[in-house]
Amino acid sequence: ILNVEQSPQSLHVQEGDSTNFTCSFPSSNFYALHWYRWETAKSPEALFVMTLNGDEKKKGRISATLNTKEGYSYLYIKGSQPEDSATYLCAFIFPFSSGSARQLTFGSGTQLTVLP
Amino acid sequence: DSGVTQTPKHLITATGQRVTLRCSPRSGDLSVYWYQQSLDQGLQFLIQYYNGEERAKGNILERFSAQQFPDLHSELNLSSLELGDSALYFCASSVGYQKTQYFGPGTRLLVL
Numbered sequence: 001i002l003n004v005e006q007s008p009q010s011l012h013v014q015e016g017d018s019t020n021f022t023c024s025f026p027s028s029n030f031y032a033l034h035w036y037r038w039e040t041a042k043s044p045e046a047l048f049v050m051t052l053n054g055d056e057k058k059k060g061r062i063s064a065t066l067n068t069k070e071g072y073s074y075l076y077i078k079g080s081q082p083e084d085s086a087t088y089l090c091a092f093i094f095p096f097s098s099g100s101a102r103q104l105t106f107g108s109g110t111q112l113t114v115l116p
Numbered sequence: 117d118s119g120v121t122q123t124p125k126h127l128i129t130a131t132g133q134r135v136t137l138r139c140s141p142r143s144g145d146l147s148v149y150w151y152q153q154s155l156d157q158g159l160q161f162l163i164q165y166y167n168g169e170e171r172a173k174g175n176i177l178e179r180f181s182a183q184q185f186p187d188l189h190s191e192l193n194l195s196s197l198e199l200g201d202s203a204l205y206f207c208a209s210s211v212g213y214q215k216t217q218y219f220g221p222g223t224r225l226l227v228l
Contacts, residue, residue, distance in 0.1 A: 032214050043118065043206060043219040093214060103172045104217065106159040
């Protein structure tokens with residue numbers, strides 16, 4: 001079984017704080033990693049698709065980095081705002097040689113609450 | 117609005133029944149994916165279609181089946197429903213399997 005793990009499970013920060021969380025995945029035969037933002041009562045919204053070791057992507061105050069050799073990705077939020085409160089999911093596409101080919105395997109997410 | 121539509125939004129049915137969930141992908145997207153989110157569970161991949169053909173299968177029960185039609189819309193059929201099938205079912209679409217997936221609003225299924 002190939003797993004994607006996210007930490008921490010939940011996080012409470014004050015408005016204005018910067019924060020980051022981790023997604024860990026099997027480092028062999030990396031293919032692609034996705035980050036999604038999932039607000040309560042809505043559907044997951046794509047943030048980034050990362051494919052190359054050393055990739056850094058940015059969208060407003062949110063950025064992500066990727067280390068395929070060691071099998072992790074970090075998501076950073078600078079100056080958190082209450083509207084950033086959501087569950088942040090990472091998802092990994094396993095390579096064709098595995099039984100989980102061509103599908104996104106999601107981590108359980110990091111639930112972020114930004115307190116005003 | 118992701119451009120992916122799902123109907124119905126809510127569905128209440130009884131055990132043993134059969135239901136069909138429908139998904140229309142974003143214009144131009146050839147891949148459709150189905151996911152299930154049960155209580156206290158993460159998003160579980162069920163099945164993927166690309167341009168009408170099944171491309172990948174995940175944790176989909178034998179009681180469940182899906183298809184993608186020539187106009188690229190997809191249907192997920194759930195039969196012999198059990199209480200444990202109560203969940204939020206999402207459809208997503210993308211241009212290709214490694215590309216960004218855009219999620220629909222989901223269908224909430226309650227089996228009583």
